[in-house]
Amino acid sequence: MRWATRAGVHIDRAACAWLIRTHIDPDAEFLFVDDRTAVPADATPFDMRGAELGHHRGDCSFETILRRYELHDPVLWKIAEIVHEADLADERYDAPEGPGFDVILRGLSMTCDDERVIALSGPLFDGLYEYQRRTVLLNRTPG
Amino acid sequence: MDRVQDTGQWVLLSYRIPREPSQPRIAVWRKLERLGVARLGDGLIALPAGDRTREQLDWVAEEVVDNGGTAMIWIASPGDLAQEQAVVDGMRTARAAEYRAVIEQAATVPADEAEGTRLVRRLRGELRRITDRDYFPPPERETARIAVQDLAERHITVGERA
Numbered sequence: 001m002r003w004a005t006r007a008g009v010h011i012d013r014a015a016c017a018w019l020i021r022t023h024i025d026p027d028a029e030f031l032f033v034d035d036r037t038a039v040p041a042d043a044t045p046f047d048m049r050g051a052e053l054g055h056h057r058g059d060c061s062f063e064t065i066l067r068r069y070e071l072h073d074p075v076l077w078k079i080a081e082i083v084h085e086a087d088l089a090d091e092r093y094d095a096p097e098g099p100g101f102d103v104i105l106r107g108l109s110m111t112c113d114d115e116r117v118i119a120l121s122g123p124l125f126d127g128l129y130e131y132q133r134r135t136v137l138l139n140r141t142p143g
Numbered sequence: 144m145d146r147v148q149d150t151g152q153w154v155l156l157s158y159r160i161p162r163e164p165s166q167p168r169i170a171v172w173r174k175l176e177r178l179g180v181a182r183l184g185d186g187l188i189a190l191p192a193g194d195r196t197r198e199q200l201d202w203v204a205e206e207v208v209d210n211g212g213t214a215m216i217w218i219a220s221p222g223d224l225a226q227e228q229a230v231v232d233g234m235r236t237a238r239a240a241e242y243r244a245v246i247e248q249a250a251t252v253p254a255d256e257a258e259g260t261r262l263v264r265r266l267r268g269e270l271r272r273i274t275d276r277d278y279f280p281p282p283e284r285e286t287a288r289i290a291v292q293d294l295a296e297r298h299i300t301v302g303e304r305a
Contacts, residue, residue, distance in 0.1 A: 008194055055202045
């Protein structure tokens, strides 16, 4: 399937792309567009104004996708809290990792194009998933 | 063209949101306060244009539409420099007042170390939130940063700093 989002990828879009590829569509192909009218008819838009998979009811796009695809994995919801705080910093959650992720992704977007940001941030989210998975399993900070 | 200096680019949000129910209207108002917007008129606000500010206002616009209102995003430049300067001055003055509130609280003497730690943590959070919406930093910004750092050094034992 084809998926479209705004060019100039940052935390929420990078996390959504990782989520789509790892949990929804392993063969996902991503398009980066400058304007929402540029989304092709066969592509599913995400993290764009007017898209179902965007910010709604105070949720960031990552949370919206989790709800829409009924992904109930508690590890993904823990990551959602971090992405939410990195993206919106509205203190809905206690996620001190958020500001750090915000800086890392902003820096990457300054030196890399969108394809590369997605490629580089993938392993970062894989690692974050594993860390949070162990946290949930052990019920404490993993060593 | 004999213009002395160019004005900057701004991102504007023009919006209307139903008066009732009041909860979503107040939520939007709070969000705009947290972003430190300049209020240009009834239902018209501005931030200096940038990727981050554009995106923040895009999502506020989406929230307005989701709650039965209408919203449009514009990229604009002020008609003249004096106009822009007045908006910038207004934003800088608003932030300066917020920094002064932090400076005042940093001057209080906490009863004990635990209270000092809590105060430092709270003021650092406050400083970060103000700095995030501070587009035209006033001198009070550095003063506030130093005041909070001083408080930390006076009241928190090395090794236990918040």
